[in-house]
Amino acid sequence: MYVITGATGHTGHIIAEELLAAGKKVKAVVRNATKGAALAEKGAQLAVGDLEDAAFLKETFKGAEAVYLMVPPKWNITDWRAYQREIIQNFVDALQESGVKYAVVLSSMGAHMPTGAGPVSGLYDLEQALKTVEGLNVLNLRAGYFMENFFGNIGLIKAAGIQGYTLNADLKVPLVHTHDIAEVAVKYFLTLDFEGHSYVFVAGAADYTMTEATAILSDAVGKPFHYVQFSPEDARAGMIGAGLPETIADGYNELFAGLNSGEYLNGYERDTANTTPTTFEDFAKKEFSVAFNAVS
Template sequence: MYVILGGTGNTGKHITETLLAAGKAVTIVSRDASKAEDLVAKGAKLAVGDLHDTDFLSKTFTGARAVYSLVPPKWDVEHWRTYQVQISTSIALALHSAKVPYVVNLSSMGAHLPEGAGPVSGLYYLEQMLNTIPGLNVLHLRPGYFYQNLYGVLDMIKHMGVIAQPLPAEFKFNFVHTSDIAAVAAQRLLALDFTGHSVQYIAGPKDYSFADAAAFISQAAGKDVPFVTSTVEQSVEGMIGAGIPAAIAEPYGEFYGSFSSARYLADFDRKTNVIEGQITLEQFVKNEFKYALEGELVA
C-alpha cells in the first residue's frame, strides 16, 4: 500500500493515477474530500485530515510500503518557517511510529541550504528530519522552479502588462513541469530501488530565463508582455499588496534574493545526478498557460 500526501495536488494527483494504473493500492491524504472524488472513483482510498495531526498520520501510514511526502503550501500562516517545521516534525514522527520502510520526499533545488533561501531552506529541515529516522530509506527529489509558478504572475500580466521579477533578464535557471516531477516520483515509488539517504535532481529539458518565459507568453497572448527586472523590495511589496501576508512574502523575498547566487546553485549540475523531463516551457505556455491568460479554467 502507498500513501500519497497532497494526493490531489500538482504532483500527487499524477503519482496517484500512475500507481493506480499499475494496480497498486493507494491512499491519498487530503484536507478537502471534494477534490479527491475523481481519484476515489478510480480506486484510491481517501484519508481526510490535517498534517499537523501526528496520530492521524501514524494511523494512515501504518501498513504502508512507501509514502510520498511533502510540505504543502499554506497561504494564511502567521510564520512560514514555523509552519514548515511543524508539518515536517509531524510527518517524521508519524513515519517513525508506523515504521514505514520507504519515502520519496518532494524537496527542492536549493534545499542544501539551512538558511538564506526562504521557504526552500525550510525544506532542508524536512530532509534532515527524515534522514534521522532509523531504518528509513528516503529519496529526496530536488526539482527546479515549477512552470506552474507562472500562474502567480497572471494578475500582473492582466493589470500591468509586464512580468516583473527580482532577477536579471539574462539569468537562466532550471524550470520544470510538475508532471515530469510526478513521473520520476511514481517510477521510483514503483521500483523502490533506493537505500539509505539519497538525492535526485529533476530539471526541464533546458534552462530558461524569465525573459524567455515573457517571450513565450507574448506569443501566446498575441501582444508584447515584456520582462522587467524589479528589486526584491518591490516584489515583496507587490505580494503584500496582492493580499499575501508579510509572513509569507518576506521569506519569498529572501528566496528571490538568493536564487541567482552561486551559493543557491552550488549543488546543481546538469551533467551529474539530474533527470531531465520532456515538457518544454514553450509547450507549457502554448498548451496550458495561454488558457489561463484568456480567463479560462485550467484543468
C-alpha cells in the same frame, strides 16, 4: 500500500492515479473528501484529515510500505518556517511509529541551504529530519522552478504589460512542469530501488532566463509584454498588497536572493538523467495561453 500526501495537488494526483493504474494499493491523503472523490472512484482509499494533526498522520501511515511526502503551501500564516517545522515533525513521528521503509520527497533545488532560501530552507529541515528515522530509505526530488508559478503573473501582465520578479533578468533557471516531477516519483515508487538518503535533480527540459521565458509566454499569448526586475522593496510591497502575509513575501524575496547569488543552484548541472520532457514552449502554448485568455 502507498500513502500519498497532497493527493489532490499538482504532483500527488498524478502519482496516485498512476500507481492505481499499475495495480498498487493507494491511500490518498486529502483535506476534503469531495475533492478526493475522483481518486476514490479509481480505487484509492481516502484518508481525510490535516497534516497538522499528528495523530491522524500516525494512523494514516500504519501499514504503508512507501509514502510520498510534501509540505503543502498555506497562505494564512505568520511564521512560514514554524509551519513547515510542525509538519516535518509530524512526518517524523508518524514514520518512526509506523516503520515505513521508503519515502519519496518533494524537495527543491536549494535544499542544501539551511538559511538564505526562504521556504526552500524549510525543505533543508525536512531532508535533515528524515535522516533521524531509523530504517527509512529516502529519495529527495530536488526540483527546479515550477512552470505553473507563472500563472500568478497573469493579472500583472493584463494590467501593466509586464512580468516581474526580483530575479536577475539574465539568470538561467531550470523550469520544470509538475507533471514531470510526478512521473519521476512514480518511476522510483514502482522500483523502490533506492537506499539510504539520496537526492536527484528534476530540471525540466532546459534552463531559461526570465527574459527568455517572458518572450516565450508573450509569443504564446500573442500579446507583447516584457520582463521587469523588481527591487526587493517593491516586490515585497506588491506581494503584501496582493494579500500575502509578510512571512511569505519575505520568504520569496529570500528565495530569489539565493538564486541571484548563485548559491541556490550550487551543485546542479544539467545532464540527461535530470532532464525531463516538458518544454517551457509547450507549457506556454498549451496551458499558459489558455489560462491567460480565460482571464478577462
